[in-house]
Amino acid sequence: MRGEASRIADRVSRDSMAPRLRDTREEAWRIGNELFSVTNVLDNNIRLERALTDPSRPVEDKVALLDRLIGGQSHEMTMEILTDLVGRKWSRVSDIANAVEDFGVDGMMYYADATDATLQVSIELAELHSALLNLPVVRSGLGDPKVPSQARVELARRLLEGRGLNKVTYRLAEHAACNPRNRRYLTTIQWLINKFSRHMGESMVTVTTAAPLTQEQIEKLIALYTRKLGRPVHINSVVDPSVIGGMRIQHGDEVTDNTVVAQLQQLQRLVQA
Structure with missing residues (x-):
């Protein structure tokens, strides 16, 4: 769980920088990759995290440290995002790496948007x-x-x-x-x-079956989960013959497995017990 300071820093930074990151369109691929690399560096260097989040250290010093690390090599938007983040207050030093990773994923999503993917x-x-x-x-x-x-x-x-x-x-x-x-x-x-x-x-609902779902089944599942979740859903139909029969339905962390193979595995565990 992030502390209150980190939640505020993350929200304000995202409100400020995410629209600008989105506007980079296909350049967001490069930016996302650079932010993932910075995430890895931070996760493996606690001293660097402390230096970049130390509230007693002037922001100018933190920016100068960033410039020594990636200045001249990274996309200007990467540097702008990191500069914004080091200027915020964080509850824990590791929370800044979480924010950098979040922006990295955002970069990948915006690139996917730009390429209709x-x-x-x-x-x-x-x-x-x-x-x-x-x-x-x-x-x-x-x-x-x-x-x-x-x-x-x-x-x-x-x-x-x-x-x-x-x-x-x-x-x-x-x-x-x-x-x-x-x-x-x-x-x-x-x-x-x-x-x-x-x-x-919208929410993603993944349905795994041994044979393809019919259009009627998909429509029924859409109606059912739209009512259940209170928002639009997309049914991702996965065909896996190894489940033999039945359905495995997953939404978020919730998995309902009524496949034949799951029932057989349960029976095997009962016999062994």
């Missing part, structure tokens, strides 16, 4: 989340802080290879593996799905 990325993230539910060993390896960062990234690349994903989806999934940030990998993917859903003004 926002819905595609949202669906691909939901499909990745659904696939990982059946791969406990893989998702454990992707988020294990004891595993070297490069090994986690290579594992993510092998998982994503050949799927034909949008480059934003690929980059977000790679970032989640590169720097777990004290989160489970699946938790990070769900956080990203939620951010994209809020950005689009």
